[in-house]
Amino acid sequence: xxxxxxxxxxxxxxxxxxxxxxxxxxxxxxxxxxxxxxxxxxxxxxxxxxxxxxxxxxxxxxxxxxxxxxxxxxxxxxxxxxxxxxxxxxxxxxxxxxxxxxxxxxxxxxxxxxxxxxxxxxxxxxxxxxxxxxxxxxxxxxxxxxxxxxxxxxxxxxxxxxxxxxxxxxxxxxxxxxxxxxxxxxxxxxxxxxxxxxxxxx
Amino acid sequence: xxxxxxxxxxxxxxxxxxxxxxxxxxxxxxxxxxxxxxxxxxxxxxxxxxxxxxxxxxxxxxxxxxxxxxxxxxxxxxxxxxxxxxxxxxxxxxxxxxxxxxxxxxxxxxxxxxxxxxxxxxxxxxxxxxxxxxxxxxxxxxxxxxxxxxxxxxxxxxxxxxxxxxxxxxxxxxxxxxxxxxxxxxxxxxxxxxxxxxxxxxxxxxxxxxxxxxxxxxxxxxxxxxxxxxxxxxxxxxxxxxxxxxxxxxxxxxxxxxxxxxxxxxxxxxxxxxxxxxxxxxxxxxxxxxxxxxxxxxxxxxxxxxxxxxxxxxxxxxxxxxxxxxxxxxxxxxxxxxxxxxxxxxxxxxxxxxxxxxxxxxxxxxxxxxxxxxxxxxxxxxxxxxxxxxxxxxxxxxxxxxxxxxxxxxxxxxxxxxxxxxxxxxxxxxxxxxxxxxxxxxxxxxxxxxxxxxxxxxxxxxxxxxxxxxxxxxxxxxxxxxxxxxxxxxxxxxxxxxxxxxxxxxxxxxxxxxxxxxxxxxxxxxxxxxxxxxxxxxxxxxxxxxxxxxxxxxxxxxxxxxxxxxxxxxxxxxxxxxxxxxxxxxxxxxxxxxxxxxxxxxxxxxxxxxxxxxxxxxxxxxxxxxxxxxxxxxxxxxxxxxxxxxxxxxxxxxxxxxxxxxxxxxxxxxxxxxxxxxxxxxxxxxxxxxxxxxxxxxxxxxxxxxxxxxxxxxxxxxxxxxxxxxxxxxxxxxxxxxxxxxxxxxxxxxxx
Numbered sequence: 001x002x003x004x005x006x007x008x009x010x011x012x013x014x015x016x017x018x019x020x021x022x023x024x025x026x027x028x029x030x031x032x033x034x035x036x037x038x039x040x041x042x043x044x045x046x047x048x049x050x051x052x053x054x055x056x057x058x059x060x061x062x063x064x065x066x067x068x069x070x071x072x073x074x075x076x077x078x079x080x081x082x083x084x085x086x087x088x089x090x091x092x093x094x095x096x097x098x099x100x101x102x103x104x105x106x107x108x109x110x111x112x113x114x115x116x117x118x119x120x121x122x123x124x125x126x127x128x129x130x131x132x133x134x135x136x137x138x139x140x141x142x143x144x145x146x147x148x149x150x151x152x153x154x155x156x157x158x159x160x161x162x163x164x165x166x167x168x169x170x171x172x173x174x175x176x177x178x179x180x181x182x183x184x185x186x187x188x189x190x191x192x193x194x195x196x197x198x199x200x201x202x
Numbered sequence: 203x204x205x206x207x208x209x210x211x212x213x214x215x216x217x218x219x220x221x222x223x224x225x226x227x228x229x230x231x232x233x234x235x236x237x238x239x240x241x242x243x244x245x246x247x248x249x250x251x252x253x254x255x256x257x258x259x260x261x262x263x264x265x266x267x268x269x270x271x272x273x274x275x276x277x278x279x280x281x282x283x284x285x286x287x288x289x290x291x292x293x294x295x296x297x298x299x300x301x302x303x304x305x306x307x308x309x310x311x312x313x314x315x316x317x318x319x320x321x322x323x324x325x326x327x328x329x330x331x332x333x334x335x336x337x338x339x340x341x342x343x344x345x346x347x348x349x350x351x352x353x354x355x356x357x358x359x360x361x362x363x364x365x366x367x368x369x370x371x372x373x374x375x376x377x378x379x380x381x382x383x384x385x386x387x388x389x390x391x392x393x394x395x396x397x398x399x400x401x402x403x404x405x406x407x408x409x410x411x412x413x414x415x416x417x418x419x420x421x422x423x424x425x426x427x428x429x430x431x432x433x434x435x436x437x438x439x440x441x442x443x444x445x446x447x448x449x450x451x452x453x454x455x456x457x458x459x460x461x462x463x464x465x466x467x468x469x470x471x472x473x474x475x476x477x478x479x480x481x482x483x484x485x486x487x488x489x490x491x492x493x494x495x496x497x498x499x500x501x502x503x504x505x506x507x508x509x510x511x512x513x514x515x516x517x518x519x520x521x522x523x524x525x526x527x528x529x530x531x532x533x534x535x536x537x538x539x540x541x542x543x544x545x546x547x548x549x550x551x552x553x554x555x556x557x558x559x560x561x562x563x564x565x566x567x568x569x570x571x572x573x574x575x576x577x578x579x580x581x582x583x584x585x586x587x588x589x590x591x592x593x594x595x596x597x598x599x600x601x602x603x604x605x606x607x608x609x610x611x612x613x614x615x616x617x618x619x620x621x622x623x624x625x626x627x628x629x630x631x632x633x634x635x636x637x638x639x640x641x642x643x644x645x646x647x648x649x650x651x652x653x654x655x656x657x658x659x660x661x662x663x664x665x666x667x668x669x670x671x672x673x674x675x676x677x678x679x680x681x682x683x684x685x686x687x688x689x690x691x692x693x694x695x696x697x698x699x700x701x702x703x704x705x706x707x708x709x710x711x712x713x714x715x716x717x718x719x720x721x722x723x724x725x726x727x728x729x730x731x732x733x734x735x736x737x738x739x740x741x742x743x744x745x746x747x748x749x750x751x752x753x754x755x756x757x758x759x760x761x762x763x764x765x766x767x768x769x770x771x772x773x774x775x776x777x778x779x780x781x782x783x784x785x786x787x788x789x790x791x792x793x794x795x796x797x798x799x800x801x802x803x804x805x806x807x808x809x810x811x812x813x814x815x816x817x818x819x820x821x822x823x824x825x826x827x828x829x830x831x832x833x834x835x836x837x838x839x840x841x842x843x844x845x846x847x848x849x850x851x852x853x854x855x856x857x858x859x860x861x862x863x864x865x866x867x868x869x870x871x872x873x874x875x876x877x878x879x880x881x882x883x884x885x886x887x888x889x890x891x892x893x894x895x896x897x898x899x900x901x902x903x904x905x906x907x908x909x910x911x912x913x914x915x916x917x918x919x920x921x922x923x924x925x926x927x928x929x930x931x932x933x934x935x936x937x938x939x940x941x942x943x944x945x946x947x948x949x950x951x952x953x954x
Binding site for chain 2: 012014015017018021022028031032035054055058059061062063064
């Protein structure tokens with residue numbers, strides 16, 4: 001999905017709901033949402049969300065584009081898929097939230113690049129794409145230092161006891177990062193996937 | 203009737219023989235009534251029936267069966283017309299609701315035998331009223347979907363039809379409508395209109411005479427004998443009338459708060475329907491195409507200042523219209539702003555289709571619609587006010603106003619009062635001794651009474667209008683007897699009765715026609731219509747004693763009794779439903795039926811043996827409506843729910859037929875209390891005769907003063923509401939009443 005949503009800067013956008021239905025991954029199923037709230041009720045981190053999926057979907061229908069794309073709901077989803085499994089209308093809530101997050105990034109909403117989860121997500125993807133594995137040290141380091149050197153150092157020191165504990169129990173290793181066998185093939189694979197995605201959504 | 207010969211038959215089956223002293227019961231008939239009873243262990247068996255049949259063949263012309271409830275085994279004890287059948291219930295109301303081999307139970311059974319035998323000599327087999335020619339033709343008023351279907355249904359069962367339409371073309375609203383709501387599986391998309399084909403089928407039917415541009419100026423007569431006069435002076439004889447006058451849209455000029463009039467692009471669903479039918483959906487202001495549109499649901503409906511009711515079809519209609527817009531332009535932005543999406547029955551499938559097609563549903567109330575078409579919604583699920591700006595069109599989903607009056611005519615002076623007065627005809631009346639909670643105060647809602655003249659200009663004492671309910675819909679009981687109006691032989695169907703779509707209206711038309719067919723055939727046979735279907739008795743008035751007080755003519759719920767030029771009551775027998783409300787109203791008891799009279803009731807009341815005050819056994823009379831209260835008591839028996847054996851149940855046709863004399867006689871012979879048990883009165887009445895229980899309540903409200911003057915406590919006479927489902931509640935109600943009366947003490951008139 002790489003189409004731009006209409007009139008990105010507007011607080012209310014009459015066309016936003018229909019655009020989400022037609023363009024966002026799973027948006028066609030979202031059209032069938034009946035606002036039962038099973039998703040928000042099932043969410044293990046619902047307390048960490050400003051709106052929760054149910055209300056977010058209604059805000060989409062109300063055309064509240066800015067509020068939707070600056071919401072932390074789309075970033076705080078941990079992909080547990082509880083909501084997807086339980087939704088009586090088979091709405092793929094998780095896909096929708098993640099895709100809305102990419103919309104927010106693309107359309108340049110500050111929250112989309114500066115929030116904790118956006119930073120962490122970027123670090124995670126960097127490691128996964130580069131090595132085919134997530135390396136705890138590198139992911140955390142990249143995440144911490146995205147806040148700047150001083151802030152990164154502070155965060156790292158604060159978590160030092162946890163890191164030492166993990167090393168002691170062999171949950172984190174020192175030395176070269178783990179890699180998958182053929183990183184070259186992986187990057188080809190990801191490139192192809194990106195091409196297909198771009199083709200699909202034009 | 204030739205010389206009366208009464209046979210008495212006691213049944214010992216179903217445990218009656220084991221629970222009661224049958225010899226003592228026989229003794230009652232022998233010693234007190236000089237009749238020779240015959241007992242049988244299973245009276246409804248072939249042997250028992252054969253025994254009675256042999257007696258009937260031998261000249262017995264009145265059969266008193268003391269066995270089970272009169273509501274069961276009617277096919278076994280069917281000896282009429284050769285012999286009249288009188289039933290005494292020893293099963294449901296005695297052994298099933300009271301302990302076996304008990305002194306009080308035995309006294310109860312004996313009293314029921316006394317009640318049956320005492321009034322038997324006064325009962326005669328009714329002879330039907332048949333007089334001259336009866337028309338079998340059915341008039342259908344209204345040529346829309348409902349009326350056209352009604353005409354075809356009536357013709358289909360072999361009756362000639364007079365189809366009357368006030369405009370100059372058949373088809374009604376459907377003519378200007380686009381596609382219709384789905385009515386065939388899978389019910390998920392708008393379907394072809396088909397109105398032209400329906401009109402042509404009607405026009406091609408030889409049994410149907412169509413009268414166009416016609417207005418009824420006068421309707422006189424009664425079922426089987428209606429004479430309908432038209433504005434052109436012609437007079438037609440018809441046997442029954444089906445009113446299918448349909449609906450008109452709510453006046454959008456009253457919807458200024460929803461932006462109507464602020465912009466030409468704020469239209470009603472009726473306007474949009476016409477645009478869709480012509481395939482020309484465009485902005486009225488500049489003719490540009492409609493790319494984004496918002497439907498405002500409940501525009502006027504479910505609003506106490508406009509139409510307090512749900513018009514039932516606007517939700518589905520908006521879904522249909524949204525789908526039609528999306529069929530033309532799949533990229534259109536279609537919003538539906540609703541408070542509750544009401545898609546009864548299969549319309550839910552249409553809702554899913556609309557969701558799949560991308561219609562955007564917003565739950566909330568519209569706060570304002572600006573002249574720039576900005577709709578501000580108080581979004582209930584986001585909990586914020588949301589502006590929808592940049593719309594091309596706003597559609598107000600307006601509701602239905604019933605055509606229970608003719609909007610083309612001025613509201614007539616005569617009858618307007620009746621229409622309004624009848625709007626809340628039986629708003630709950632508080633009674634002095636109301637058992638349980640008295641009905642709550644009732645606020646009259648009259649703003650929805652439609653303007654206009656009467657549809658039929660009925661020549662009834664009750665006025666020219668068809669009675670309506672509070673919202674202006676023609677009076678009928680939605681569930682129990684949907685097509686009945688309070689004017690016998692005149693049936694309503696379609697949206698004049700309640701809001702409904704085409705498919706429902708077509709079914710409704712068939713239902714009303716079946717009632718009309720029953721009416722013309724019943725009238726010709728002298729038989730009653732719903733709910734006493736087939737009853738041949740009719741009220742007979744002894745004019746020698748009549749005081750011209752007019753209470754019978756005023757109180758008849760069906761307008762069956764007119765006044766002649768000398769102001770004497772004159773009965774129109776085929777209008778009569780045989781409830782006996784006139785009989786209960788008459789202060790001089792000069793109205794009676796062949797098989798039902800005040801005298802027959804008081805005879806039964808007095809036949810009960812009242813123990814003296816030293817026995818410790820109170821006697822309470824329960825005057826119970828045959829329609830719901832008696833079945834409920836029977837069901838209490840089937841469930842073996844027990845209640846006090848100190849009560850005596852007297853079935854009546856309707857509480858409306860209970861004369862105050864029944865109550866005063868009961869108290870003067872020593873009953874300690876009287877309970878009237880009948881259906882729910884009020885706007886949501888369950889009374890099968892519409893006003894009967896309300897009339898009883900009104901009469902009883904006046905009994906309190908009389909009781910006080912007799913130095914009796916007003917609490918001795920109560921009225922309770924009973925519904926068919928009350929078999930578990932009624933025993934408690936009865937026992938509580940017995941306790942209450944025992945606490946007050948015995949009736950001091952006992953023994954006088």
